Amino acid sequence: xxxxxxxxxxxxxxxxxxxxxxxxxxxxxxxxxxxxxxxxxxxxxxxxxxxxxxxxxxxxxxxxxxxxxxxxxxxxxxxxxxxxxxxxxxxxxxxxxxxxxxxxxxxxxxxxxxxxxxxxxxxxxxxxxxxxxxxxxxxxx
Numbered sequence: 640x641x642x643x644x645x646x647x648x649x650x651x652x653x654x655x656x657x658x659x660x661x662x663x664x665x666x667x668x669x670x671x672x673x674x675x676x677x678x679x680x681x682x683x684x685x686x687x688x689x690x691x692x693x694x695x696x697x698x699x700x701x702x703x704x705x706x707x708x709x710x711x712x713x714x715x716x717x718x719x720x721x722x723x724x725x726x727x728x729x730x731x732x733x734x735x736x737x738x739x740x741x742x743x744x745x746x747x748x749x750x751x752x753x754x755x756x757x758x759x760x761x762x763x764x765x766x767x768x769x770x771x772x773x774x775x776x777x778x779x780x
Contacts, residue, residue, distance in 0.1 A: 640734035642667055643724070644675045645747075647740060650682025656739045657684045659761055663737060664692060672734075676724060695727050711767060712742040721750040728754065735759060745770045 644664065648657045664673050675694045677685055688694045697720055712720075720743075733755035738748065741764065748758050748770035758771040763778050 640672060641728070641731045642673050642735045642737065643728070643733060644673065645677075645720075645724075645736070645738040645740055645743065645751075646675065647678050647680060647742075648682075648684040649680035652680070654684045654687075656761075657687060660737060660739050661687065663761075674728075676720075676727075697723055710742065711744050712747075714746050717743060717747040718750065721747060724751065725754070737761065744768065 642664075644660045646656045646660045648654050660675070664670070664675075667673055670691055671693075673692045675688045675692055676697055677683065677688065677694060678697045678699050679685065680699070685694055685696075735757040736751050736755050737759045738751075739761035741762070745768045748760065752758055752770060756772065759773040759775065760769045760771040761775045762769070763776055765776060765778060
């Protein structure tokens with residue numbers, strides 16, 4: 640059973656999302672069953688993930704990444720990511736999907752739920768709709 644993480648880091652995003660996910664990953668008994676999906680953004684912390692876990696790099700379609708990491712990605716971009724993940728996972732048995740990403744929302748989560756019903760969203764904002772089994776937000780009221 641594979642656990643996947645969807646998270647990014649960069650010189651604009653910072654490392655908080657990565658460290659939260661790495662802390663969660665440490666609680667999983669078999670690190671060989673963990674795959675991180677990340678973009679190769681400028682100033683990323685992907686090297687921290689590679690020390691202990693498998694990482695798949697999501698192609699960045701735009702030449703320049705001017706996207707504000709607090710805004711939601713377009714439906715087309717989210718669907719392209721889902722296609723990439725499905726191709727890379729190649730019918731693996733996915734036990735859970737953990738996503739810590741401001742740019743992904745209900746659209747991405749609903750589509751990824753076709754691979755696993757156990758979607759866990761980590762989000763410290765409360766500004767969008769989610770499709771998940773568990774929602775982790777220490778700011779949520």
